[in-house]
Amino acid sequence: MKLIYEKSQTGRRASALPQHENLPTSPEIPEGLRRTEPPRLPEVPEFELVRHFTELSTRNFGVDTGFYPLGSCTMKYNPRINERLAALPGFARLHPLQEEDGAQGSLELMWRLQEILAEVTGLDAVSLQPAAGSQGELTGLLLTRAYFAARGEGEQRRKVVIPDTAHGTNPASVTMAGYELTHVQTDARGNIDVEDLRGKVDEHTAALMLTNPSTLGLFDENIEEIERIFHGAGALMYYDGANLNAVCGISRPGDMGFDIVHINLHKTFSQPHGGGGPGGGPVAVRDILEPFLPVPAVVRREDGGFGLDFDRPQTIGKVRGFAGPFGVFVRSYAYMRMWGPRLREMSEVAVLNANYVLARLKDAYELPFDRLCMHEFVLSARPLKREYGCTALDVAKRLMDYGFHPPTIYFPLVVPEALMVEPTETEAKETLDAFCDAMLAIAREAAEDPDLLKEAPHHRPVKRLDEVRAAKHPVVKYGFGEHPAAEREARPVAAEAPKGA
Amino acid sequence: MTHPFLALTDSDREEMLGTIGVGSVEELFRDLPEAVRFGRELDLERALSEQEVFEHVAALAGRNFDASRELSFLGAGMYDHYVPAVVDTILQRGELLTAYTPYQPEMSQGVLQAIFEYQTAICELTGMDVSNASGYDGTSVAADACFVAKHATGRDKIVVTEATNPQVRQVVKTYAAGFGLEVVEVPHRDGTTGPSDLERAAEDAAAVIFQQPNVFGCLEPAPDLVAAASEAGALPVAHVDLLSLGVLEAPGRYGAALALGEGQAAGNFPSFGGPHYGFLAARQQFIRRMPGRIVGETVDTAGERGYVLTLQTREQHIRREKATSNITTNQTLLALGGLVYLTWLGPQGLRELGETCLSLAAYAKQRLEERAGLELMFAAQTTFKEFAVRVGRNAREVVEDARRQGVHPGYALGRDYEGMDDVLLVAVTERRSPEEIDRLADVLAEVAR
Numbered sequence: 001m002k003l004i005y006e007k008s009q010t011g012r013r014a015s016a017l018p019q020h021e022n023l024p025t026s027p028e029i030p031e032g033l034r035r036t037e038p039p040r041l042p043e044v045p046e047f048e049l050v051r052h053f054t055e056l057s058t059r060n061f062g063v064d065t066g067f068y069p070l071g072s073c074t075m076k077y078n079p080r081i082n083e084r085l086a087a088l089p090g091f092a093r094l095h096p097l098q099e100e101d102g103a104q105g106s107l108e109l110m111w112r113l114q115e116i117l118a119e120v121t122g123l124d125a126v127s128l129q130p131a132a133g134s135q136g137e138l139t140g141l142l143l144t145r146a147y148f149a150a151r152g153e154g155e156q157r158r159k160v161v162i163p164d165t166a167h168g169t170n171p172a173s174v175t176m177a178g179y180e181l182t183h184v185q186t187d188a189r190g191n192i193d194v195e196d197l198r199g200k201v202d203e204h205t206a207a208l209m210l211t212n213p214s215t216l217g218l219f220d221e222n223i224e225e226i227e228r229i230f231h232g233a234g235a236l237m238y239y240d241g242a243n244l245n246a247v248c249g250i251s252r253p254g255d256m257g258f259d260i261v262h263i264n265l266h267k268t269f270s271q272p273h274g275g276g277g278p279g280g281g282p283v284a285v286r287d288i289l290e291p292f293l294p295v296p297a298v299v300r301r302e303d304g305g306f307g308l309d310f311d312r313p314q315t316i317g318k319v320r321g322f323a324g325p326f327g328v329f330v331r332s333y334a335y336m337r338m339w340g341p342r343l344r345e346m347s348e349v350a351v352l353n354a355n356y357v358l359a360r361l362k363d364a365y366e367l368p369f370d371r372l373c374m375h376e377f378v379l380s381a382r383p384l385k386r387e388y389g390c391t392a393l394d395v396a397k398r399l400m401d402y403g404f405h406p407p408t409i410y411f412p413l414v415v416p417e418a419l420m421v422e423p424t425e426t427e428a429k430e431t432l433d434a435f436c437d438a439m440l441a442i443a444r445e446a447a448e449d450p451d452l453l454k455e456a457p458h459h460r461p462v463k464r465l466d467e468v469r470a471a472k473h474p475v476v477k478y479g480f481g482e483h484p485a486a487e488r489e490a491r492p493v494a495a496e497a498p499k500g501a
Numbered sequence: 502m503t504h505p506f507l508a509l510t511d512s513d514r515e516e517m518l519g520t521i522g523v524g525s526v527e528e529l530f531r532d533l534p535e536a537v538r539f540g541r542e543l544d545l546e547r548a549l550s551e552q553e554v555f556e557h558v559a560a561l562a563g564r565n566f567d568a569s570r571e572l573s574f575l576g577a578g579m580y581d582h583y584v585p586a587v588v589d590t591i592l593q594r595g596e597l598l599t600a601y602t603p604y605q606p607e608m609s610q611g612v613l614q615a616i617f618e619y620q621t622a623i624c625e626l627t628g629m630d631v632s633n634a635s636g637y638d639g640t641s642v643a644a645d646a647c648f649v650a651k652h653a654t655g656r657d658k659i660v661v662t663e664a665t666n667p668q669v670r671q672v673v674k675t676y677a678a679g680f681g682l683e684v685v686e687v688p689h690r691d692g693t694t695g696p697s698d699l700e701r702a703a704e705d706a707a708a709v710i711f712q713q714p715n716v717f718g719c720l721e722p723a724p725d726l727v728a729a730a731s732e733a734g735a736l737p738v739a740h741v742d743l744l745s746l747g748v749l750e751a752p753g754r755y756g757a758a759l760a761l762g763e764g765q766a767a768g769n770f771p772s773f774g775g776p777h778y779g780f781l782a783a784r785q786q787f788i789r790r791m792p793g794r795i796v797g798e799t800v801d802t803a804g805e806r807g808y809v810l811t812l813q814t815r816e817q818h819i820r821r822e823k824a825t826s827n828i829t830t831n832q833t834l835l836a837l838g839g840l841v842y843l844t845w846l847g848p849q850g851l852r853e854l855g856e857t858c859l860s861l862a863a864y865a866k867q868r869l870e871e872r873a874g875l876e877l878m879f880a881a882q883t884t885f886k887e888f889a890v891r892v893g894r895n896a897r898e899v900v901e902d903a904r905r906q907g908v909h910p911g912y913a914l915g916r917d918y919e920g921m922d923d924v925l926l927v928a929v930t931e932r933r934s935p936e937e938i939d940r941l942a943d944v945l946a947e948v949a950r
Contacts, residue, residue: 001610004618004844015585015850017857020935024867026748026859027883032724035750038848039625042618049587049844053615057594060611064595073601077506081551083593086772090562095575096774097912098566099900105564106773119544131637131775132830134817142679172817172827176648177679181822219532249543250530256537266830274592274834275612276602276634276794278776294675317675321578321640321668321763322774334558340548342504348526349507355529356517372521372529396605406605411818428508429517455802460607463801467606470799470811474788476631477621 001059001461004042004052005478014046040480059461060275061405067431069357071376071408071420072167072215074245074267079338082270082331091330096322100307106326107306110298113333117284120336120343121241121261122254125290127297128282129324133242134169136262136281137209139294140238141177142316143260143285144207146292147236150314157206157235163192165216165412167242170209179206186414190218190369194225201233211240212256213247213374215412215420217354227257236260236289244268245424246351246375249344259286269332280328294319349425350375353432357423360436364443368415376422378415385417390446392417394453398445401459402438504548566904568771572937573909574865576887576928577716578639578666579774580766582744582854583932585845588768588838598834602794606809612833613808616796619840626746626843627739627760628753629782634794635836636828639763640669642779643710643740644676645792645826646759649783650708650736652825653790657682658706660699660730664689664715665740667917673710682707692717692879692889696725703733708759712740713749717914717926718862718887719879724755731756743767743780743839745885747851748859759783766930768842769835778832778839789815792826794833854931858886861938862929866890868942869927875949878924887928889914889921893950896925902948908941 044052062068068075086092094106114126130136141160148154160179162170165186174181182200187193192210201208208230213219220226230237239258245268253261265271265280273279285293295315296308308323339346351374358367358377365379381392396406396419408420423432445452457463503510509517514526523529530538549557568581575581592598596611603609603616616634623632636642647659659677661670663686670686677684687694687702694711703709709730713723723739730737738759739752744766752760765777783791789812797811817824846854862884869875869890878889892899896913903910915922929938 001614003614003621005621013847013849014587014845015847017850017853017931018934020857020861023860023935024863026856027863029748029859030720030883032755033720033722033750033883035746035748035852036754037751038852039622039746039751041622041625041846041848041851042844043847043849044844046587046845049841050590052844053591053841054594056611056615057591057596058611059614060596060600061608062596062599064599068601070601070604075599075601078599079506079551081555083598085555085558085562087589088559088562089569090559090565090567092770092772093567093569093581094565094773095568095573095581095771095909096579097575097577098773098909099904102566102571102904102909103773105561108564109558109561116545122539131641131832132828134827134829135637135641138676138679138827142675145678168817168819168821168824169827169829171822172820172824175822175824176676176827178681219530221532221534224534224536250539251533251537252539255539264830272598272834273601273830274832275597275600275609275837276616276833277831278835279830280776316678318640318668318671319675320672320775321638325775325777326773327770327776330558334554337546337549337554337557338506338551339504340545341543342548343543343545345504345507348529349509351529352509352514352517352521352526355521355523359521372523372532397607400605400607405608408604425507429510429513457607461610462607462805462807463803465606465801465807465809466799467809467811470797470809471813474631474795474811475798476788476795476811477617477624 001055003478007044007048007052008042010043012043012045014044014049066403067427067435068405069407069421069423070405071422072242074422074424076270076424077426078270078272079335082334085334086327086330104306107298109333110329111300111306113329114298116336117263117282120248121284122252123261123284124287125293126282126284127293128329129294129320130281130283131320131325132279133262133264133281134173135319136283137169137173138176139283139319140260140262141173141179143289143292144236145177146316147289148206157204159205161200161205161208164414165214167215170240190216191220191222192226194222197229201229203233205233205235207236207238209238209240211243213243216369216378217373217376218369218371219374223256242267243375246347248347250347259289265328265332270335271328271331278325278328280325292316296323298323346425353423353425353427357421357432357436361439364440376420379419380415381417381419384446388446388450390450390453392419395419395442397464398442398453398456399438400457404435404438571907571909572940574911574927574941575909577912577926578668578763579771580928580930581771581932582766582930584768584770587845588841591841592834592838603810606807610807613796615837615840617808619836620796622840622843623780623782626743627782628751629760630785631788631791632780632782633791634796635832636779636781636793637832638775638777638779640672642761642781643669644673645781646738646761647673647677647682647708648680649787649790651680651682653736653787654707656705656707659684660687660702660706660709662687662694662711664694664717665710665712666716669740692719692882693721694726696722696729699726700729700733703730703735706733706735708736708738710738710740714742714745714885717879717889718884719882727756745855748855764839768838776832776835778835790825793828793831857931861933862886862888864935865927865929865938868938869945872942873946873949875945886930887926889924889926891923892925893923895922899925899949903944906944908944910941910945
């Protein structure tokens, strides 16, 4: 398919701007500051623009297209009402610097969302400001720094403990927050190795960062002991909320002993992921950390009105512009109001669906930790690799031919040839069965005709792509006249894979 | 009653529990220690139907005074530019809206190609060699640039001009605490930054961040600031408004090492602060230090062109604690909105838009001086779409009085700048007509001074 730049013809345009009579001529822009060469933006009429991006959309797969069991990403249905609400002019056209009395509706919505998140996490105070989970992590670690600095322990506590199953964002956030990493291992049941942990937590430890259930989809059975170890050493506990979809209304991070939690609104609370964002990563904290939260805080005033409070002398400052990604809050708030206390059912069905798929697949693939799972589970394609030379990547690519988005692969790192499956609560049993049938069929195909896997996908708009070449000789923008791979004749391709091979 | 977002029937549940080999859903949670199980129902209001939630949330929206209910001249980093219908149309395509990050390129050619086109547009506008797939907003990308500069130069000081948007400066300072960086601010002189002031401050600095046009709307002597930063061995970082780049020079042409900024004005609604996209572009030499996703071109096994996430060894899921950033979820959909918008504008539209903003703002300055009798602050400087004006008394009170007449006259700069309690920052986009500007002048003539 051509790039929009390859469809461009000088002189065409999609926009017409308002014309005003009798305006003063624009002021002269000083020499050296004036644009000398126009940017080569596309020149296309509006209908060409719409066709181009519509065609691009047919070459993409979302939850609206089909089943998307991408582990750790919680790809659930995104209700359309949320889009309608976020687009209301009262929200979409509201300036973030509007005076408080002109923004009461938005401030109230944010305050109410904070209250809901505090109840769901079992914590005391919430800041909605962080833009995504990883920014929530950084915020949490900066809160930890500020907390210990205020106690005179800032120099002493330099270490953050992270299990080997953690998302890559955790160690990256630790570096960005200026902390040192301490790794802790996973035991034979998939929990944190408590014996390993004991020797690593002391008066130099600032915090633990833990995802619970872990990225293996397993709830840590020793969470009470872990809590005693960290709080006993005077350290804080940080909860990575990536897997909160497993435990809403069932177990709360605050009740597990965590002091700081980030919540991924784009996972658990249905903000559509948009092909890579936007997200929302609010943090909820225990009262001892509230003074350090980012400014402004959204507060309810004594007269019942709502406001932004900047007067927080101990604050870590701001992590993002204004008061956060408000449109995301509208969607997640509406979503949570449509569940209310029934959020528990959401998590129960997410766990039921995952265990059902696990039960149907565990004999055909390898299950590294033979336990019931929570909202997701990790299988290994190692037997297929050993016996037929088919890898987790091959299984993933072959699944595309069956019309499914593949699971997360090669993560967590502790499981070789990992396939991490998260069905979410969204799916009907028929869909789960069709996915299981496809996974079982692929395991058979690996034995009978391994090339079918190795050469997959066969029915996508492109075949397997050469990622090594892309990294070795990076072409990261269109080269116009000098483009290395100016397109050959367009060939018609199926926009979507047929269901079944 | 089955919840509308669920699908399992009672018989589905029975059958599934049977396959799993447990007697009940509760049994699925047997690994949870008793002490951490939540013993009660969540204390939340009852579940609402779609209609009820619509009415409740729409009522909240109705309590706001947005730019459709109040004639607004607020700017200071977020702007009321027109967003064409095609942006909504494309962003509501479910295949794009409801996809995750494109980890599996064969499932995601649509969004990958769109990001590649977006990166191209950002590079064209800024005159840079490489753009990432977006950052959170115009503040966090500035913090990201500090991390790039720290590692590229081995230095640990960041210089930011005081005439850079306070939101940006505050976020840079927050991140700097973690990065181990010292942040130094350079004061402005009559609304712009002096190159010699900057050069003195930039000694031993990793980066110098300045904004063009700056927070007061004034045009900085950007090439001289870049030269001053480079002279001191610091990376010059330009924080720019994409919509100014049809009329203002591309930062790459005057030697900036990185160009970045807030993308909201180009294709996103203000939305009370987000979500928007931050853009970040750099010269080729920084490609392997870039934070965030980058899409690259490649071929498939049949030799056909395709797109993938590339240079991933910079990123957290591979490099972990040695990554160039912790970012994973970015703002792809909003950046796609930016691409659609910039395609809609085209190069001609972009230039006309810039000229329209320049003329309307010039008209507004003239009217506020002549009709309202106000004194322009920094009258000697060239401005783009925003300018500062003295209103003779506390600007927050002027805002309050003007709003009673349905006009939000702008941002009270005293909220961020000492000695500017009587200064108003007025933003004029192409959405403001000359008649509306006359109305602003009338109202300010009455309530100012």
